[in-house]
Amino acid sequence: MARRSPAQIPAEPFARPKAPGRGALFGVLATYAVAMCGTTMPTALYPTLQDDFGLSTAAATQLFAIYAVTVLLVLCAFGSLSDALGRKPVMMLGLGASLASGVLYSIADDAPMLFAARVLSGVCAGLVTGTATAYLTDLVGSPSRGAAVSSVANMVGLGSGPVLAAWLTFAVPTVPMIAFTAHAVVSGLCLLVLCFGPESVPSRRLRLYPSLPLVPRFALRNFAIGGLMTLGFVVMGGCTAMTSILVARSFGISDLRVLGLIGSLIFAATAIGQKLGGALVRRHALAGYAGLVSGAALICLAPLLPGMSAVAIYLAGLTAAGLSHGALFPVGLGIVLQDIPLGQRGSASSAFWVLGYALTAAGALGLGWVGELFGEAQAVSWFGAAVVVSAVLCAALHLRLSVPSRRRGGEPLI
Numbered sequence: 001m002a003r004r005s006p007a008q009i010p011a012e013p014f015a016r017p018k019a020p021g022r023g024a025l026f027g028v029l030a031t032y033a034v035a036m037c038g039t040t041m042p043t044a045l046y047p048t049l050q051d052d053f054g055l056s057t058a059a060a061t062q063l064f065a066i067y068a069v070t071v072l073l074v075l076c077a078f079g080s081l082s083d084a085l086g087r088k089p090v091m092m093l094g095l096g097a098s099l100a101s102g103v104l105y106s107i108a109d110d111a112p113m114l115f116a117a118r119v120l121s122g123v124c125a126g127l128v129t130g131t132a133t134a135y136l137t138d139l140v141g142s143p144s145r146g147a148a149v150s151s152v153a154n155m156v157g158l159g160s161g162p163v164l165a166a167w168l169t170f171a172v173p174t175v176p177m178i179a180f181t182a183h184a185v186v187s188g189l190c191l192l193v194l195c196f197g198p199e200s201v202p203s204r205r206l207r208l209y210p211s212l213p214l215v216p217r218f219a220l221r222n223f224a225i226g227g228l229m230t231l232g233f234v235v236m237g238g239c240t241a242m243t244s245i246l247v248a249r250s251f252g253i254s255d256l257r258v259l260g261l262i263g264s265l266i267f268a269a270t271a272i273g274q275k276l277g278g279a280l281v282r283r284h285a286l287a288g289y290a291g292l293v294s295g296a297a298l299i300c301l302a303p304l305l306p307g308m309s310a311v312a313i314y315l316a317g318l319t320a321a322g323l324s325h326g327a328l329f330p331v332g333l334g335i336v337l338q339d340i341p342l343g344q345r346g347s348a349s350s351a352f353w354v355l356g357y358a359l360t361a362a363g364a365l366g367l368g369w370v371g372e373l374f375g376e377a378q379a380v381s382w383f384g385a386a387v388v389v390s391a392v393l394c395a396a397l398h399l400r401l402s403v404p405s406r407r408r409g410g411e412p413l414i
Contacts, residue, residue, distance in 0.1 A: 024198050025139050029153045031091060031190040032132040036157025038098050038183045039067060039125050041165035042118070043240050044256065044263040047248040048169075052176070053111045057245060057376060061368025064241035066115055067122040068361035074126025075354045080214070080347035081127075087135040087346070088199050094127035095191045102184025106177045117180075125357075129154070130350030133333070137345055138200035143337035151274050151330035159267030162244075166260025201342065215336070215348050222335050225401050226352065228394045229285070229332030231387075232270075232292055232325025233356040237363030238383050239266055239299070239318060246376045250303065251311050265315060266322040273326025281327040285402075288328040289395035293388050295321030300384025303377035317384070329356070 042049065046060045055063065082090040101120035108114050132153070137146025165179035172178045215223045243266075244259045253259065281288040298317030302310045333352055340348045363383075371379035 025136070027193045027197050028091075028132065028135055028139065029149065031095065031194055032128060032136070032150065032153040033157035033160070034183075034186055034190050035094060035098050035124055035128045035132075036154050037161045037164065038102060038180075038187065039121050040158045040161030040240065040263070040267070041179050041183060044162040044166040044244050044260040045169065046241075046244045047254070047259070048176075048256070049114065050245070053114060055111060056372060057249075058368045058372035059111070060245060061241040061364050061371070063114060063118055064237070065361050065364040065368065067118045067125070068237060068357050068364060070119050070122025071126040071129065071357045072354060072361060074123055075130060075350045075357065078127065080344075080350065082131040082134060082346040083201060083343055086199050086201050087131055087138070088194055088197060090127050090131045091135065092191055092194050094124045094131070095187050095194065097121075097127065098124040099184050099187040099191070102180045102182075102187060105180035106184065108177065129353045129357075130346055133349040133353070134346040135200060137337060137349070138342065139198075143340070143345075144334040147330050147333040147337060148274065148278065151326075151333065152271060155267050155271035155274065155326065159264045159271060162263030162267075163260045166256045166263070170256045201346075214344075215351050216340065216344060219336070219339055219348065221401065222338065223348075223351065225398060226332035226334075226336035227355050228398045228401075229281075229288065229328040229335075230352070230356045230359060231289075231391055231394050232321060232328055233359040234363040234390070235292070235296065235299075235321045235325060235387055236266060236270070237360030238367040239321075239363075240360075241364035242367050242371060242376060242380065243318070245371075246303075246314075246380055247311070250375075250377045251314075253311070262315065262318075266318045266325075269319045269322025270326035273323035274330050275326075277323060277327025278331055281331045285328075285331070285398055286395055288324050288331075289391050289398070291320055291324030291327070292391045295319070295324055296384045296387035296391060298384070300381050300388065302384075303381050314380075321387075 042063065046063070049055060049063070050057075050060050078090075097120050101117045101124060104113060104117035104120060108117060133146065133150040136150040136153070137143055140146050140149060164182075168179040168182060169176065175181070240263070244263050247253045247259060247262055253262075277288065277291075295317045298313050298320060300317075302314035302317060304310075305313055333349070336352050337345060337348060367379050367383050370382060373379075374382075
């Protein structure tokens with residue numbers, strides 16, 4: 001990328017707050033992970049919720065999708081709120097929504113209450129996701145490192161949700177929503193932790209009216225390149241909404257503990273991919289897209305096979321897609337944030353997550369609707385094929401956008 005003159009770049013793009021302690025950094029990481037954990041707790045329980053609340057396959061995936069849509073709306077309306085109000089207050093508002101969601105899940109006795117609890121979970125994620133990314137970037141003083149640590153916290157939280165919910169529900173079957181009650185308590189504890197944490201952005205003015213998360217004009221090309229690397233969110237959304245239903249209905253596996261582990265597989269693979277694949281993708285972005293193509297191809301193939309071979313191929317596809325997604329999207333986030341000044345990081349990171357959650361919702365809704373019409377197995381096959389084609393197109397566009405920066409003699413963005 002060609003270097004700009006100082007006049008073209010806002011002053012102090014990487015300003016850092018005064019030396020935060022390890023405890024402060026750990027507190028924000030833990031809070032972010034806890035918030036994300038609550039958002040995926042229903043994943044392994046979808047077949048149970050279908051039976052208990054009379055939900056169709058489309059309604060069950062809509063229960064996931066309404067969360068993603070709520071996140072999208074909150075990010076669009078209040079994505080830059082933490083740049084004006086400060087990181088801590090917005091994080092605390094998000095944790096308050098998480099606590100309320102857990103309470104509502106715990107007392108739910110009909111489908112509308114489930115959807116209301118899911119909306120509150122989406123409010124939490126919408127407020128916390130972009131804010132925590134910016135908060136951690138502020139604390140560590142490096143856009144690439146901030147993107148890396150926030151991505152790990154995000155995926156660890158998301159991955160732990162299905163396992164904790166399934167195993168707690170299995171261990172205490174007399175309290176069906178025990179997992180959500182426990183999460184509400186932990187969310188309350190996280191609120192206390194945040195009270196004692198540092199603030200990285202001084203409050204400038206109270207601005208509670210909607211404000212779209214925007215990216216500075218000079219960073220739009222970076223945003224386009226980084227945005228292409230979010231394609232894996234389609235797989236995350238579709239497979240998170242459908243996997244436990246597919247495994248239970250089509251593959252005949254109903255043990256809650258197994259469903260919890262399978263529900264967490266793609267998140268675990270994503271977290272590992274962030275750790276092991278990030279350096280490779282920074283040098284060779286096409287490797288990440290190639291992995292996504294291979295994972296989606298296996299997902300497409302799995303429902304066409306008989307017996308346990310279908311399960312094995314499907315899980316292999318989830319793993320490959322998760323590893324590739326984990327390697328791709330933190331690098332994309334780092335590209336987006338690399339030149340963004342301190343006072344605009346919350347808005348820019350929220351804009352990135354808007355794109356991610358839009359793809360998440362599209363994957364969940366599309367797969368759910370097609371599954372309702374043609375069956376879960378057929379829908380998953382078509383979904384995998386569509387992702388293969390999309391990944392090839394994104395890789396080609398990524399190359400096209402990256403080549404001009406090399407021609408101008410600048411450093412490549414991949």
